Amino acid sequence: MAGEELEILKGINLEIKSGESVAIVGASGSGKSTLLGLLAGLDQASGGRVVIGGTDLGQLDEDGRALFRGREIGFVFQSFQLLPALTALENVMLPLELQGEGDARAQAENFLQRVELGPRMTHYPRQLSGGEQQRVAIARAFAARPRILFADEPTGNLDTRTGGHIVDLLFELNREEGTTLVLVTHDRSLADRCERCLTLEAGALVSP
């Protein structure tokens, strides 16, 4: 690596409108996750700018981006990323409490009801199936009422049927909450449910 610069993303110029749903597809190693990381403010670009709702993420430090993420952004990950120490309910409450919301519990319960996990709220992640864990993750993502939701291969660790349910749930909540959705996937059929589909090849956007 020494002395040799590696360019992962090149000349990407992309605008996503509020409320839009966008899929980013591409082969392994094409730079999908890197792009998602940059868009969501999890990573910092070595060049270029990411502006969300007028905020230039490059101007914020890591803590500033963390606060921004907490306020504006929700995530759904391939490997669920629930905290094993917390129950389903506490996992959903976590982002609300980090925001200092007073009625975190009521809101979290409401969202867990909406993903049909009302009876399993006090279970720990390891007591839940993969599909159930992803539903908790979806409830957590929407509970903080983000403006943008980033989903990284949300069905990647699930079987086809469960994956189908999860996708239905994701789009349903997205519609009800009016959230902007950016979704990274291998799955063509999942990408087709989005309003727009972008293809990445070797770090560059190609026309569909």
Next chain:
Amino acid sequence: MNGGGAVSLTATRMLARDWRGGELGVLLMALVLAVGVVSGISAFTTRLQSALEQESHRFLAADIAVSSSRELPDAWLEQAQQRGMRTARTLAFPSMVYAGEENMYLASVKAVTGTYPLRGEMTFSEQPFGEVRPARSGPAQGTVWLDSRLFPLLDVAIGEQVTIGEADFTVVAAARTEPDQGASFYGYGPRVLMHYEDIPATGVVQPGSRVEYRQLFAGDVAVLGDFTRWLDARLAEGQRLLDVSQGQPGIGNALQRAESFLLLAGSLGVVLAGVAIALAARRFSERHNDYVAIMKSLGATSGAVNRLYGSSLLLLGVVATAAGCLLGWGIQAIFFGLFSDQLPVQPGPSGIRPYAIGSATSLVSLLCFAWPSLRRLSLASPLRVLRRDMPLENRRSLLDYALGLAAVGLLMWWYSDSLQLTLAVLAGLAITVAMGLVLALTLLRGGRLVGMSAGSIWRLALAGLQRRGNANALQVVIFAMAIMLLLVLLLVRTSLIDEWQTQLPDDAPNHFMINIGPGEVQAVDRLLREENIRSEALYPMIRGRIMGINGTDLPRTDDREEGRRQRETNFTWSDAVPDGNALVAGEWWQPDTEEALVSVEREFAERMGIRVGDELDFLVGAQPLVATVASIRSLDWQSMRPNFFLIFPPRLLAAYPATFMTSFHLEPENKLFLNRFIRAFPTVTVIEMDVVIEQVRTIINQVSAAIELVLLIILAAGSLVLVAGVQASVDARMHESAILRALGARRGLILGGLLIEFAALGLFAGLLATVAAELSVYVLQVHVMEMTYSPSPWVWPVGILSGMVLIATLGVFSCRRVVSSPPLALLREL
């Protein structure tokens, strides 16, 4: 942002979950152990110290005393009383005691005032050899107490009369013990106790008599220091201030070394626990990197993360400190449980300081060993939620290591109050680390070359060792440190206990005989043989006076002053270096030499400023004697053998009048032999040391038991380090093994590979540890504990083998799940 509620909620839950998952076990146990060991040992030594102090006061029967061969001024007693102190007087002198016309015996008389003793207690019995009872004060005026042995010697009974000088006394009790019995110069013959006011009536004490006057003082610590200074400024020639330092050298020495050992053990416990804490915290933080990434992706700032883990640590610290203090209290309680019957005094309370030290240890350990790892958690990248393969933020900066080292050093220093001890241990650790890194990297590199041609298990193991070269080197160093510290403790404890046992074997001499006339030597020897009493050789003894060095007269002062002056002492002669003596300078003479030579004891020579080759002037009786110093000897004063400052060639002293002395061992049930012996040889003086020696032996046995117990506790701390060290690498090794399993590797291959890998690490660690341990023990024994160093060959196989077996067992045990769980489950989890 207001995440306070979430933080405290999550901190408790996280701890609870980690506790259930076993991840906190090592961290918590290491912390509890550190606090427990530190506070326990510190409380124990504090209380032991207080007991020792009381004990030494007891041996003086006062807090301080002044002694002189001439009467001491009454003004001193008045001055002390004005300051609210208590006072007493004693007078000791040898005198004949008569019973009727026929019987008389040379006794050691002691006259005491009604206030005596100020500290400790005296005991008596209503009949000779009867039941021992404590006495509030000594004999009333007109009465005496006699040593049990004197009753048959004088043929008297309770209620009958004896005569001392010109006064008659009624015998009312048998004198058994006085607190300051061992301290008196004239405490040789059987004891007669009388009242101080009766002295004038006896008329035996005349100017120039061999007598010892004492004034005793006791009072509050605050007053005592002031008064001691006041008194010290008024002492004239021949008046000597006695304080607690002149206690019982036998016990004092043993207990002081035991205390050094305990403090050493405690310090090592702190180091070991510190390493275990650092390792456990590092693993904890590695495992929590993912959680932090998730929380950060959900909007947690680094401040919130620090607060979360900071409060977790605080909570952990509070729980561990409380549990540790409890453990510490238990440890010292067990120690005193062992001692309670044997200690002649009740140990004082330890106070709060030991637990404060324990709590401070906990705080410092958490701040310096655990927090650096946890603090880095806030630097974890949130990108890990997308990419698990991101490098962990767990590199420690040089500052962290420096901080840890400084913390260990300061804690040890504060705790042991000995810079030497601290430096010896730190030097040992530094050597281990330096040698460890060099050796481990070289050997691990070499391992690959050898391994290339070996079978597949070996190839797998050696490849594993090589691949994680740096991590393995660090692990070897950590294992080596732990094993080294344990070996150091084991070595010091073994030589300490060995030394005590050789010093005081069960048949150690417990009686001395002096004043055996030349004509009595054969008869005494025969009687001892007939009675099957084991004795040392009979040493000739000549009393003489050293007058000058190289023609210059030494100053003349009181005989009992320390320092460079004319003084009376005992000489002996010998053709060979006596047992227990070692030459430190010069040469021993040829047998039968006619030269005027002398061999001088080292401390005596230092005090008098004598060197080999110096010419010494003596006076033996009225005859002058000049001899050249041929050698300087060191000898063991605790050996209970007859020891001499000055030894001459036999021919040189042949012309001078000599008496003989010896020491022998007498079982308690044979005690009446002394009466038969004294009837047969009335002029021989027997010094009875059996009670004192028995007391020393009992206490030393208990100290040994305490030392074994501490060793066990420190072994536990050492095992924790080993467990933490093995765990640190388990994740990486399990991951590789799981991949190999997935590829179809047999169970035997994987376990065999792990076994060889860990055994190799253990071998290197054991080797390093043994080398460093021998070096540290040398420094500790010679410079800190002031013992003689002897190498211990047994430690080499023990160190190396135990390293191999322990690490291999722990390693394979920790990784056993890799062959029992499905590979996919493991890969997902890790």
